[in-house]
Amino acid sequence: MMVFKRSPLFAALAAILLASTALASEPGDYVVEDGKVDPSTYEGYLVYTRACMACHGPDGLGSSFAPNLIQAAERLGWAEFAGTIAAGREIQPGQVMPSFADDPYVMGNIPKIFSYMLARGEGGLGRGRPQIIESMQEETEEAADAGEDGNEAAEE
Numbered sequence: 001m002m003v004f005k006r007s008p009l010f011a012a013l014a015a016i017l018l019a020s021t022a023l024a025s026e027p028g029d030y031v032v033e034d035g036k037v038d039p040s041t042y043e044g045y046l047v048y049t050r051a052c053m054a055c056h057g058p059d060g061l062g063s064s065f066a067p068n069l070i071q072a073a074e075r076l077g078w079a080e081f082a083g084t085i086a087a088g089r090e091i092q093p094g095q096v097m098p099s100f101a102d103d104p105y106v107m108g109n110i111p112k113i114f115s116y117m118l119a120r121g122e123g124g125l126g127r128g129r130p131q132i133i134e135s136m137q138e139e140t141e142e143a144a145d146a147g148e149d150g151n152e153a154a155e156e
């Protein structure tokens with residue numbers, strides 16, 4: 001039986017794939033429901049606003065100085081998006097994308113920034129500060145209790 005012969009390999013591969021997706025959420029995962037988002041994507045909005053907006057414009061839309069990051073996230077994909085932030089870039093002379101390699105706050109939050117950009121693009125999330133989906137709110141409170149986001153209070 002074909003299925004029987006092939007199944008050990010497929011089962012092994014499937015087990016590896018399932019384990020890797022179950023253990024960690026993928027960079028770029030997001031949930032958008034009624035214009036609200038999951039806590040990670042919300043944090044992506046906060047990090048973007050603090051670290052990137054001055055150049056890239058409000059809500060990822062780009063400015064006269066730096067490109068739209070909603071389109072960039074979809075075009076570049078995860079590896080190149082993250083790599084550009086780590087390494088910096090200057091394709092057009094004088095328009096410098098700084099390297100964030102020495103900034104642990106940004107480096108640790110690139111997956112969340114990526115999620116926010118994908119949510120804004122393919123996820124259809126609107127402009128402005130999103131709200132968190134109520135049923136997912138608890139995760140954020142636990143994270144705040146654990147001291148993971150000490151800036152949260154200042155932002156409110």
Ligand code: HEC
Nearest residue numbers: 051052055065066067072084089090091092095096097106
């Ligand atoms: C000092 C201004 C400045 C800041 C701050 C900044 N960027 Fe940039 N970024 C730029 C410029 C300018 C470019 C275009 C560089 C070029 O032409 O090569 C760019 C390019 C990029 C690109 C490539 C875009 C594309 O279309 O290929 C990504 C991704 C990016 N920035 C992400 C970020 C993220 C995420 C942050 C915040 C953590 C950030 N940038 C903060 C100025 C900035």
